Structure formats: structure tokens, C-alpha cells
Amino acid sequence: MLKTRFSDRLLEAGTDEAGRGALAGPVVAAAVILPPDFRHPDLNDSKQLSEKKRYMLREVIMREAVAWQVAFVSQYVIDRINILNASILAMHRALSYLKTTPEFIIVDGNRFKDFHRIPHQTVVDGDAKYLSIAAASILAKTFRDDFMKTIHRKHPHYAWDRNKGYATPQHKKAILRHGITPYHRRSFHPNFPQLELDFG
Secondary structure, three states: OOEOOOOOOOOEEEEEEEOOOOOEOOEEEEEEEOOOOOOOOOOOOHHHOOHHHHHHHHHHHHHHOOEEEEEEEOHHHHHHHOHHHHHHHHHHHHHHHOOOOOOEEEEEOOOOOOEOOEOEEEEOOHHHOEHHHHHHHHHHHHHHHHHHHHHHOOOHHHOHHHHOOOOOHHHHHHHHHHOOOOOEOHHHHHHOHHHHHHHO
């Protein structure tokens, strides 16, 4: 069972990102403040849930949360500042958009930068340990998935409606055949040397 809170005394926001390892599209982060008594039997790490359940839980989270926000950082910014900094920037933006200011922040992962001097704690696999991070992971993933489905209509060869921009064999073959789009992250080609000519 996921823990409700890291701190029992402070108003706590959980934050997580989606799309960090994708070849195309933005990185998206969410920040969520849940009520202290919030419980839901299905709430878990978004990667462990079916798509149908993620969207069902998104509605619950948006309705029941004290505050929630989502932020996008584009592929252009990712290429300029690198994916780690872009992920942290997305989380900072989501936190800054919250209408209620948290007193403490719990962050999925092991890297974060100070946000307005609010105390924070990084938690490896936090989306499988804390409800607010799990909620943030669901919002980040579903909002990013919606975006990738939308841009799929402009570039159907890459099957972003299914792979969401990740490096599936089908996606890599489509890049080799059709080249890249403005949505592709040009800085990612060193990790996929077979695509280097297309990303050059």
C-alpha cells in the first residue's frame, strides 16, 4: 500500500515527470497536493496501470486534489538544456502553477534543484511509494499521452498514438524511412547511432 505522506505536519506536494526517455515530444511534469485523508484502492505508479484505469484515476485526482497542475517543456528546450534540466524545469513550472503553495515537496527520482527554498525530499521509485507522487505520475503521463495522440495526426508514420514518442522498433524504422520531424529531440541521436544521419 502506498504511503499517504512523507511529512505528517506539512502541506505536501508530490511531483513527477513523463516522457524523459522519449525520442520525440515534450517532457511533462505534474504537481499534486492531496487531502490528508485521500485514499483510492487503484492509485499506483502510472506504469503499472492500464490506460483505461489511468484516465479514470485522472478524473478522480483532478476532482479530489487540494491543488494540481501540469507543465510542458518542449523538445527545443530539451535539446538546449538537456533532459535532466528540462525535467526539473517542468517540475518547477508545475509547482509554480499550483494555486496552493506547498510547505514540503516530495520528488520522484534522485535529482532535484531547490524550489523557492521549500524543503524537498527525493524518493527513488517514489511513484510506487507515495500517493501524491503516484497521482502526479498519472497526470503527467495522461496529459503527455493526449499531446502525442494529437501530434500523431500530423505525422502518422511514426505511430505516436501507440508508442508516445519512445524508441520502439517501429518508431526507429519510421525515422530511418521518413526522417525526423520538428517534434524529434535532436540531442538524443548519440544514444541511437543508427539514427545519426537522420538527426544530423
